[in-house]
Amino acid sequence: MTDIFEAPADAEARRAVRPVVCYPNETLPAPDLTLFQQARLGAVKTGEVLAQPREAACFEVPAGHFFRISSVEGPQVGDLNLWNRKDLSERFYSGKTRALHGTHITTGERMWSSFPHLRPMATITADTLGWYGIDDFGGSVHDVIGTRCDPYTGNLLAGSQYHHCCHSNLTRALAEHLGMSRAEAEPHVHDVLNVFMCTGFTRDTGQYFMKASPVRPGDYLEFFAEIDILGALSACPGGDCSAEHSSDTAACHPLLIEIFAPAAGALKGWQSPQRNGYDGSHGQP
């Protein structure tokens, strides 16, 4: 884009102003990671679900249990949606999670829910890709900046009719799991946590980029469910997202979801978080 306005004389001085973090998060309620990780040691597996390549699968996790998403067979990226099992209107809020924790999340950080709830839905308790950090391109893993690949954007940019984007996979999986029509299910699908995806913004143009995920079979991301969760995970048609998505071109692999129940009494002192304390009046009686 070009525009007609010239930079002012003090342009450099204005650019040199130091940034301020929007939401200093020292006052965020901190999870008791030690308690969770101790509880995980004695937990037993209660079930598993496999998201097939270019498909999605739903799973349910009771509050106080754990779920693990693993790479199996080959490098693969997953698009994750979470809902309150008892109330689909409470769902993962990617934008606010990004504002609170940053562009990518890892161990100790949380997936926050939509207004008026704004509470932790799940806390990351283990991340085998935590070593990756931020690479020289500004890329990192497990982003909350992308949305989910979808057939509408594909149609906008390329006139395509592709049916196995994560948006469609999540829609079909949710519809099937809850016995809804696809039309009923679709509005519940929302912006995702991009599990294992390696992304950032280009420094020169500010564009969203992806690169081959560093994930390998055996890698996993594990969560503690803070409330009763209904989840859906799509094995993205982009595979490891090294080249393209929204097509059947990329090599694609399944993703494994496993659920674990802690031993009785292992979460002593923990309580499922209450919904946000704002009174909801918006200043009017």
Ligand SMILES: [Zn+2]
């Ligand atoms: Zn996708």
